[in-house]
Amino acid sequence: MKEKFYKYIEALQNTITSQLEKTDGKAVFREDIWKRAEGGGGRTRVIENGAVFEKGGVNISAVHGALPKSMQAYFGVAEADFFACGLSLVLHPVNPMVPTVHANWRYFEMYDKKGKVVDQWFGGGQDLTPYYLFDEDVRHFHAVCKKACDAHHPDFYDSYKRKCDEYFWNSHREEARGVGGLFFDYCKPTDNMGMEDWYQFVTEVGDSFLESYIPIVKKRKGMKYESIHKEWQEIRRGRYVEFNLVHDKGTLFGLKTNGRIESILMSLPPTVQWKYNHHPEDNSEEFRLLQVLKHPKDWTGE
Amino acid sequence: MKEKFYKYIEALQNTITSQLEKTDGKAVFREDIWKRAEGGGGRTRVIENGAVFEKGGVNISAVHGALPKSMQAYFGVAEADFFACGLSLVLHPVNPMVPTVHANWRYFEMYDKKGKVVDQWFGGGQDLTPYYLFDEDVRHFHAVCKKACDAHHPDFYDSYKRKCDEYFWNSHREEARGVGGLFFDYCKPTDNMGMEDWYQFVTEVGDSFLESYIPIVKKRKGMKYESIHKEWQEIRRGRYVEFNLVHDKGTLFGLKTNGRIESILMSLPPTVQWKYNHHPEDNSEEFRLLQVLKHPKDWTGE
Numbered sequence: 001m002k003e004k005f006y007k008y009i010e011a012l013q014n015t016i017t018s019q020l021e022k023t024d025g026k027a028v029f030r031e032d033i034w035k036r037a038e039g040g041g042g043r044t045r046v047i048e049n050g051a052v053f054e055k056g057g058v059n060i061s062a063v064h065g066a067l068p069k070s071m072q073a074y075f076g077v078a079e080a081d082f083f084a085c086g087l088s089l090v091l092h093p094v095n096p097m098v099p100t101v102h103a104n105w106r107y108f109e110m111y112d113k114k115g116k117v118v119d120q121w122f123g124g125g126q127d128l129t130p131y132y133l134f135d136e137d138v139r140h141f142h143a144v145c146k147k148a149c150d151a152h153h154p155d156f157y158d159s160y161k162r163k164c165d166e167y168f169w170n171s172h173r174e175e176a177r178g179v180g181g182l183f184f185d186y187c188k189p190t191d192n193m194g195m196e197d198w199y200q201f202v203t204e205v206g207d208s209f210l211e212s213y214i215p216i217v218k219k220r221k222g223m224k225y226e227s228i229h230k231e232w233q234e235i236r237r238g239r240y241v242e243f244n245l246v247h248d249k250g251t252l253f254g255l256k257t258n259g260r261i262e263s264i265l266m267s268l269p270p271t272v273q274w275k276y277n278h279h280p281e282d283n284s285e286e287f288r289l290l291q292v293l294k295h296p297k298d299w300t301g302e
Numbered sequence: 303m304k305e306k307f308y309k310y311i312e313a314l315q316n317t318i319t320s321q322l323e324k325t326d327g328k329a330v331f332r333e334d335i336w337k338r339a340e341g342g343g344g345r346t347r348v349i350e351n352g353a354v355f356e357k358g359g360v361n362i363s364a365v366h367g368a369l370p371k372s373m374q375a376y377f378g379v380a381e382a383d384f385f386a387c388g389l390s391l392v393l394h395p396v397n398p399m400v401p402t403v404h405a406n407w408r409y410f411e412m413y414d415k416k417g418k419v420v421d422q423w424f425g426g427g428q429d430l431t432p433y434y435l436f437d438e439d440v441r442h443f444h445a446v447c448k449k450a451c452d453a454h455h456p457d458f459y460d461s462y463k464r465k466c467d468e469y470f471w472n473s474h475r476e477e478a479r480g481v482g483g484l485f486f487d488y489c490k491p492t493d494n495m496g497m498e499d500w501y502q503f504v505t506e507v508g509d510s511f512l513e514s515y516i517p518i519v520k521k522r523k524g525m526k527y528e529s530i531h532k533e534w535q536e537i538r539r540g541r542y543v544e545f546n547l548v549h550d551k552g553t554l555f556g557l558k559t560n561g562r563i564e565s566i567l568m569s570l571p572p573t574v575q576w577k578y579n580h581h582p583e584d585n586s587e588e589f590r591l592l593q594v595l596k597h598p599k600d601w602t603g604e
Contacts, residue, residue: 245547274570
């Protein structure tokens with residue numbers, strides 16, 4: 001399974017980066033191959049100063065070795081060996097009318113001392129962070145997520161949509177990072193779903209990514225905007241930074257377990273502002289976004 | 303002691319903000335009085351878009367009540383009541399030749415169920431974060447810190463300078479946040495130092511703040527700079543954000559114990575950049591700064 005999934009994310013990285021380059025039309029991804037001292041490594045691809053994408057990364061990695069102490073505590077296990085691979089992407093567009101997107105699909109294995117697999121699971125998801133709210137865009141994104149889920153289980157979309165709203169909650173701000181999408185973790189064999197079924201599910205979600213996001217980009221990338229919209233985008237990007245550095249488990253694990261810092265922190269936006277006690281005007285578009293972030297909505301109903 | 307120290311920080315806030323307004327010459331501090339639902343509150347003073355200070359805050363607070371669960375775990379105690387007050391300041395100058403400065407002086411008391419004080423201590427310090435390194439400025443800052451320490455104990459400066467280098471260490475970057483200063487905590491009664499002696503020490507350090515920083519600001523605020531210097535300042539401000547959100551205990555406690563978010567996060571810089579894998583050119587001024595941040599120096603020797 002690990003070879004199969006790694007081949008999948010290798011190919012998906014190629015598909016996604018080439019499609020994003022086409023959409024951008026100006027910048028191309030630069031690639032960095034890196035090795036992890038304790039075992040494994042990755043292929044980081046970053047785009048900067050594009051016509052559409054101000055900064056973004058589409059990274060794959062496959063790491064293995066002894067499970068770091070901090071992860072032992074987190075998983076509640078003793079010393080063990082592990083393997084983990086995944087694709088992570090974040091895209092920060094230039095135009096504040098185009099939403100930021102994040103996605104991650106990953107596979108994890110743990111081994112006993114004889115090298116036998118004792119545990120394995122998939123995890124991942126994708127979520128959207130708009131600066132200005134176009135309801136039809138959010139509905140499109142969620143509809144694609146739902147379609148991918150519905151092909152595998154009628155409860156998956158509701159369950160993983162709710163988990164996404166819970167996970168990407170900036171608790172110190174009492175608001176969501178964005179308008180959600182999917183978040184699933186510890187997808188292990190059950191009566192109904194074997195590992196092969198989970199593989200089919202996760203790859204269906206991964207395959208749906210471009211369909212969920214690119215049409216939104218194409219629709220919004222040429223929209224006119226003023227400096228006040230860019231300022232609002234940069235203030236909201238500050239909340240993105242706060243979530244990633246204060247709450248995001250993936251980022252914090254990476255920082256505390258000797259991950260490749262530049263690959264982890266490629267998720268941080270290119271330009272950011274913090275203003276003291278900033279509040280948008282009542283009933284403005286910015287205000288409307290905040291209301292939705294404070295009260296996550298159902299985006300697939302009527 | 304708590305009334306005495308609170309009166310001290312109230313007066314010091316007035317002294318510092320009026321002096322900073324004079325130095326700025328354009329912007330003035332705006333004041334927000336806030337209350338904490340669980341007990342106490344604070345007086346936040348923020349300056350923005352000044353001629354010298356792009357953003358800064360000089361805040362006092364005095365909070366009390368039941369010790370939050372997360373702090374019980376941190377202090378290794380059972381349920382208890384507490385009182386804490388302090389002054390915190392951060393100043394982010396416009397001109398990248400002027401360093402950012404941070405300071406905090408605080409007093410803490412814990413009570414048993416009958417309201418008797420069972421523990422009390424002072425903590426605090428001040429530290430400098432330059433974007434361009436003027437050795438004479440750093441030596442001046444440390445000389446003032448040393449003078450305040452030496453008046454109370456010959457070992458204090460060395461000890462608290464080292465603690466400062468240790469505390470403000472951005473471990474995931476393997477570099478210091480800045481060029482240090484003083485950091486002390488849990489200053490409790492000993493054979494040589496009663497609480498009154500600690501009060502005298504902490505207030506001497508607090509009183510020395512303006513002398514440590516204002517002469518540097520006056521010397522550098524008129525210096526010419528180009529957009530590349532501003533860009534470097536904004537990239538380095540990114541490291542400041544990373545430290546405060548990932549490592550700083552004060553910030554994280556505030557965020558996780560229902561502190562006033564806007565008063566805590568006033569420490570974040572006004573404009574920030576993250577570039578992928580940015581490294582200054584060998585032997586540039588920016589490179590020289592990084593070398594010093596990676597290998598903290600003695601600033602008071604010959």
